Amino acid sequence: MVVLQTVLNGLLTGGLYALIGIGMALVFGVMRIVNFAHGALIMVGMYAAYFAFTLLGLSPYLGWILSALLLFALGWLLYRGLIRPVMGQSDFMQILLTTGVWLALVDLAQLLFGADYRQINLGIANAVVRLGPLRVSSGYLLSFFAAAVVIGLVYAFLYRTELGRDVRAVAQNREVAPLMGIDVERVSAVAFALGAACAGAGGALLLPLFYLYPTVGDPLLLRSFVMVVLGGMGSVEGAALGGLVLGVAESLTGYFWTDSYSQVVDFLLFLAILLVRPSGLLGRQRA
Amino acid sequence: MTLSTPTPPPSATSRPGPLLSVRGVTAFYDEFQALWGVDLEVREGEVVTLLGANGAGKTTTLRVISGLLRPPSGGVRFAGREITGLPAHRIVELGIAHVPEGRQLFPLMSVEENLLLGGRVARVRARRPANLERMVELFPILGERRHQAAGTLSGGEQQMLAIARALMSEPRLLLLDEPSLGLAPRVTEEVFATVRSIAARGVTVLLVEQNVLEALEISDRGYVIEHGRIVRAGAAAELARDAAIREAYLGL
Numbered sequence A: 001m002v003v004l005q006t007v008l009n010g011l012l013t014g015g016l017y018a019l020i021g022i023g024m025a026l027v028f029g030v031m032r033i034v035n036f037a038h039g040a041l042i043m044v045g046m047y048a049a050y051f052a053f054t055l056l057g058l059s060p061y062l063g064w065i066l067s068a069l070l071l072f073a074l075g076w077l078l079y080r081g082l083i084r085p086v087m088g089q090s091d092f093m094q095i096l097l098t099t100g101v102w103l104a105l106v107d108l109a110q111l112l113f114g115a116d117y118r119q120i121n122l123g124i125a126n127a128v129v130r131l132g133p134l135r136v137s138s139g140y141l142l143s144f145f146a147a148a149v150v151i152g153l154v155y156a157f158l159y160r161t162e163l164g165r166d167v168r169a170v171a172q173n174r175e176v177a178p179l180m181g182i183d184v185e186r187v188s189a190v191a192f193a194l195g196a197a198c199a200g201a202g203g204a205l206l207l208p209l210f211y212l213y214p215t216v217g218d219p220l221l222l223r224s225f226v227m228v229v230l231g232g233m234g235s236v237e238g239a240a241l242g243g244l245v246l247g248v249a250e251s252l253t254g255y256f257w258t259d260s261y262s263q264v265v266d267f268l269l270f271l272a273i274l275l276v277r278p279s280g281l282l283g284r285q286r287a
Numbered sequence B: 001m002t003l004s005t006p007t008p009p010p011s012a013t014s015r016p017g018p019l020l021s022v023r024g025v026t027a028f029y030d031e032f033q034a035l036w037g038v039d040l041e042v043r044e045g046e047v048v049t050l051l052g053a054n055g056a057g058k059t060t061t062l063r064v065i066s067g068l069l070r071p072p073s074g075g076v077r078f079a080g081r082e083i084t085g086l087p088a089h090r091i092v093e094l095g096i097a098h099v100p101e102g103r104q105l106f107p108l109m110s111v112e113e114n115l116l117l118g119g120r121v122a123r124v125r126a127r128r129p130a131n132l133e134r135m136v137e138l139f140p141i142l143g144e145r146r147h148q149a150a151g152t153l154s155g156g157e158q159q160m161l162a163i164a165r166a167l168m169s170e171p172r173l174l175l176l177d178e179p180s181l182g183l184a185p186r187v188t189e190e191v192f193a194t195v196r197s198i199a200a201r202g203v204t205v206l207l208v209e210q211n212v213l214e215a216l217e218i219s220d221r222g223y224v225i226e227h228g229r230i231v232r233a234g235a236a237a238e239l240a241r242d243a244a245i246r247e248a249y250l251g252l
Helices: A002-031 A038-056 A060-085 A091-113 A138-160 A162-172 A184-205 A218-231 A236-255 A259-276 B010-014 B058-066 B087-095 B111-118 B122-138 B141-146 B154-168 B185-200 B213-217 B236-241 B241-250
Strands: A128-131 A134-137 B021-029 B032-042 B047-051 B075-078 B095-101 B171-177 B204-208 B221-228 B227-236
Touching: A002 A038, A002 A134, A002 A138, A002 A162, A002 A184, A002 A218, A002 A236, A038 A060, A038 A091, A038 A184, A038 A218, A060 A091, A060 A138, A060 A184, A091 B047, A128 A138, A138 A162, A138 A184, A138 A236, A162 A184, A162 B111, A218 A236, A218 A259, A236 A259, B021 B058, B032 B047, B032 B058, B032 B227, B047 B058, B047 B213, B058 B075, B058 B087, B058 B171, B058 B204, B075 B087, B087 B095, B095 B154, B111 B122, B111 B154, B122 B141, B122 B154, B141 B154, B154 B171, B154 B185, B185 B204, B185 B213, B213 B236, B213 B241, B221 B236, B227 B236, B236 B241
Parallel strands: B047 B204, B047 B221, B095 B171, B171 B204
Antiparallel strands: A128 A134, B021 B032, B021 B075, B221 B227
16 A cells, blocks of 8 residues: 555656656657757746745746746747857757756756745645545646646647647658648747747746755656657657656665655666667667 | 549730749758759740759759748749749749658558648649549549558659659649659659649649659650759750760660
């Protein structure tokens, strides 16, 4: 029973990881860029939700919409201003650039908000919900369901809209997409902005559960990277599955071993996947 | 086979000048110069073949025409309009469809979604559902495989899908790059029959092919490209009889 409880806790965290992971997977799938600023974008989304709560009284369970919109706009500007000029250049240039954005955002947060840990106290997130013999925190449950809604929206966008189909087309064959009349630049901007919006929504939904500080996104960046590889580079469904797997693996590690080793397990998983199934859990060979 | 691609407007036949003209086009891949001033013309309703050895610049020429590659010098005119340097996604709106070498489908998408992407340009969007039905009628195998992922089709089926996807944009000019590459002889014949019927319906075709004789057989004229320069031009029948060409490309 305790194991079952541990798995359930892991799945709830995993739902949030999944949302963060699909954001990273979208950017990687469409642009073949590893966005090292992804964790910092989560942090920005968290601060946005924090101030929406403390200044406007907006609950993060609605504030995620604000965070997502803000990060969509920020992502769009980042793409137009910084990412686009290095598209088509060496991977090294792209890594340097997104790492630069990461460090700049973290330092800016440090400068503006200080390094203090912040936390919000949200009544509805502190209750305990009984599910039969199992008990879960209402905050985790609410965040999980909200994340599932956001993931559903992203999925609907990708599979039910024309622009979503364009995004998938560019991810599957960037070379030939222009011959369909697709403006690859525009689609890339949309994908990058949407990836940032996922990070923003994810950050807002983490706020009721975690402390907030400028480097809060850094371990989440590493997790996102593991999820993208776990799921098969650039596969959105795969990254979502990768998030759940990671959440459960970390939770079980905490139970059988100790919490502080959960990142070790992340990377063992990462290495195992690279060795055994380099194309990822839902992976395929790219044409 | 009934392919009801709209016939060219009456003014087209009286319009002076060719549908496509390429003048003095150069192209580079980094330091390597692939084209050294290519000139060619395609008139409305013609089928024209571009012949040449591997690496002679055939694919590069098509890539310049469809806008995938921007030429540093020279010009491309299409339907009386300068299109040099326009991005590829604008050029397809004007009526040039490019079927690239190696099919280049969207492998995880269904046959239907591939076709829908082919017909997404604004110029034909309203007619897209009708065009989709016409394509699955025209290529029954695509109708059968309609909801199957494109990546699971056989080579011949993939080529048919690549051509059908291009036709979804109702092109006035169809660029075909090695449509028979890697296909069995029987399937190759099918592809040539399809190209012939497309041309019979009034679509202008610029063809790059390794099967030189078959290509010339369905063409009106041909060009020979060597080391990035056009070295011969003439009627297809005349080129097919030419001893030097037979020796160079057929080993006869």
